[in-house]
Amino acid sequence: MxxxxxxxxxxxxxxxxxxxxxxxxxxxxxxxxxxxxxxxxxxxxxxxxxxxxxxxxxxxxxxxxxxxxxxxxxxxxxxxxxxxxxxxxxxxxxxxxxxxxxxxxxxxxxxxxxxxxxxxxxxxxxxxxxxxxxxxxxxxxxxxxxxxxxxxxxxxxxxxxxxxxxxxxxxxxxxxxxxxxxxxxxxxxxxxxxxxxxxxxxxxxxxxxxxxxQFSALLAPEPQRTPRLLGLLEWMGQNLAADLSLETLAERAHLSSRSLSRLFARELGMGPGRYVERMRLEAARLLLQDSGASVATVARLTGFRHPENLRRTFHKHLSVSPQDYADRFA
Structure with a gap:
């Protein structure tokens, strides 16, 4: 034995x-x-x-x-x-x-x-x-x-x-x-x-x-740490389905693309493109948890446009599919 x-x-x-x-x-x-x-x-x-x-x-x-x-x-x-x-x-x-x-x-x-x-x-x-x-x-x-x-x-x-x-x-x-x-x-x-x-x-x-x-807290920068970006971040959160390309964001912030990228990196620790992806992902998580909306609807409302784009992003960051996430947390 x-x-x-x-x-x-x-x-x-x-x-x-x-x-x-x-x-x-x-x-x-x-x-x-x-x-x-x-x-x-x-x-x-x-x-x-x-x-x-x-x-x-x-x-x-x-x-x-x-x-x-x-x-x-x-x-x-x-x-x-x-x-x-x-x-x-x-x-x-x-x-x-x-x-x-x-x-x-x-x-x-x-x-x-x-x-x-x-x-x-x-x-x-x-x-x-x-x-x-x-x-x-x-x-x-x-x-x-x-x-x-x-x-x-x-x-x-x-x-x-x-x-x-x-x-x-x-x-x-x-x-x-x-x-x-x-x-x-x-x-x-x-x-x-x-x-x-x-x-x-x-x-x-x-x-x-x-x-x-998949269990962690949602992306939520502290306003006192992002004073120069706060207005832009609020607008982004209200317009996730819009064009949030670097050029569009830079124009809205009245900065050059390079200056905006440096500002994001300094205040948020990531570039604008990655931050947009994370914002859209967190919004999709909330919709799947709380609204009962379909994956296709969530993809459209959060700027992913197509369910496959949403699926790839979920697997990239959370290692689960949107439907599995909804089944688990909704």
Whole structure:
């Protein structure tokens, strides 16, 4: 019988409870599926805290740490998960924890994060040179670590093949993406049939279609950051089906095309053409969510003109089709 593998998850004050319980439930359910087949449980689950004992989550209830991380030998752990939550900012300043994580990294088979737990790994310097992701609202904070290769749309960066990610050090996006990550870990450990049985039991996709961009907040520049463009942006938002070429926008702004392009790049971080595409995409998202309009109607109203243009843009940015998006969010 294969030796038991210890899956440990860090907990700390104001941790996000689902970041902890979601992934661990996947491993627990994998044990159940193995036992249904007459096989022994593979995973042993542990919670590690500053000290052993109860820890208040951001939801208000408590989780109980089995032991202190500082008293845990990393070599005894198979997989160590670092969750996110409102308390992660304090943990980024926790020098003993960061030192322990740096020491643990070469000792554990797998080290990963859930949601904003990636910021703790980044603070420890462990994500330097690695592809990483986190919750869409924390991507800018992760980009504050210039050596990290930030991927804002993927659900997780675990890849046992090493082609698109790392089998040893990896991250996952917001909250429930930790469940996607855990399913991928189980699939590698136990094979697709067990992972699929777990996903079915939890009423989950084994591989969720699309990335986290489909869930992120809409494009909304802060007016105080774009004073010279505010009037033009408002007009663009009211005239998405019109000609929004660079020449038209420059004429309306009373600027040369080159000057307008520089202004967009400086104040919005992208050129006018890309921004127009993003505005139209966000408007299409809202119409598909809230209006019940057909894909063809949405394409016409938002300036894409033809459904195929809308479909290509959805796949480019959200990795799903407009119809799938409407089915999921409307």
């Amino acid at each position: 294969e030796p038991t593998r210890t899956i440990a998850c860090l907990i700390y004050p104001d941790v996000m409870s689902l970041d902890v319980s979601g992934p661990l439930q996947v491993f627990a359910s994998a044990n159940v599926e193995l036992q249904r087949q007459g096989r022994g449980a593979l995973y042993r689950l542990r919670l590690l805290g500053e000290i052993a004992g109860p820890v208040a989550t951001s939801a208000g209830f408590q989780l109980v740490a089995d032991q202190a991380w500082c008293e845990t030998a990393p070599a005894t752990l198979d997989t160590l998960l670092i969750p996110g939550g409102a308390g992660e900012s304090a943990q980024r300043e926790n020098a003993p924890l960061l030192a322990w994580l740096r020491d643990a990294e070469p000792e554990v088979r797998r080290l990963g994060s859930v949601c904003s737990g990636a910021l703790i790994l980044a603070a420890a310097g462990l994500l330097d040179g690695h592809r990483a992701t986190t919750h869409w609202s924390d991507l800018d904070a992760l980009r504050g670590h210039p050596q990290v290769q930030v991927d804002g749309d993927c659900l997780h960066t675990y890849d046992p093949t090493g082609r698109r990610g790392d089998a040893h050090l990896f991250t996952s996006a917001g909250v429930t993406a930790g469940i996607d990550l855990a399913l991928a870990l189980v699939e590698h450990d136990l094979g697709r049939p067990i992972a699929l049985a777990v996903a079915r039991r939890l009423v989950m996709f084994l591989r969720r279609p699309g990335g986290q961009a």
